[in-house]
Amino acid sequence: MTSAPMSGRKAQAARNDALILDAARAVFTADPGAPIAAVAERAGVGISALYRRYPSKEALLQKLCGDGLKLYIAVSEQAMAEHDDPWEEFAGYMCGIVDADTNSLTIKLAGTFHPTEELYHDATKASDLAIELHHRAVEAGVLRPDVTPADIALLFEQLASIKLGDAERTRQLRHRFLAMMLDSLRQPPAHRPLPGPAPEDEELSVRWIPAGS
Structure with a gap:
């Protein structure tokens, strides 16, 4: 229908x-x-x-973060539904969250508005899913047991801070560094070829040129 x-x-x-x-x-x-x-x-x-x-601006910020939490939940649930292999489930979750870029909102907007009851509810659900995905990977012996869910949350923020060139170049670099992180998180360690071209010195130095110069 x-x-x-x-x-x-x-x-x-x-x-x-x-x-x-x-x-x-x-x-x-x-x-x-x-x-x-x-x-x-x-x-x-x-x-x-x-x-x-x-x-109000407050209402707009609440909507943005509410949508971000719902997207985080959807990506997490999709990873759990799509993959039978424990490592692919965890890696799929990591890749999905990086592509969703919900952590850019966390980095910039945390503490700038008052959360609603709905936001608290969705934040709890998102956290519970992250903990469950982490627990399943550790229990399956594919994720380092000394890494915590909070470690993963901060890794997401580190990846979200990568912004270089246009949106496609930023996506390439985030996936490149995500691959490095995943190899270091996997148990036993993996060493796969890194995706995407490596960053160049010129790309890093151009950030210091004032806009319009």
């Missing part, structure tokens, strides 16, 4: 909402202190349209 198509007004509201959330993610992960007007400007919508959907 297919759902009925949305009316023109509802379809436009949905498009505006997607534009607002994409813009908010970009604006606030670059500068958590940015005003909400910067989101409207980047999204190309009027400030009144934004306020009709999100009455």
Whole structure:
């Protein structure tokens, strides 16, 4: 059974909402202190349209982080459903979370707003799934037993901090360093070829050139 198509007004509201959330993610992960007007400007919508959907910056931040938690949960559950091999399950979870990039929100937005009860609930579920995935890998003897779930959480934040070049280059580099991490986490240790081209000195040094120079 297919759902009925949305009316023109509802379809436009949905498009505006997607534009607002994409813009908010970009604006606030670059500068958590940015005003909400910067989101409207980047999204190309009027400030009144934004306020009709999100009455405050706090509400917008809550929505962003709520969506991030739901994505984390979905990726974790998918990894558990798709893989029978314990290591592939854990590695699939790691790869999925890196691609989802939910930790960019954690790095920038933690402590900048008041969580709702729904956010606390979803955060608990996400944490429980992370602990379960970790426990299953350790119990299967494929993950180093001295590594904790908190270690993995901070590894995700380290990978999320890698931003070089465009989105595709950033994705390549994150997967390259994820492969290094996975080899060091695996029990017994693995030594697979690293994906993607290695970073070059020029890519690192160009970050110091002021924008517009």
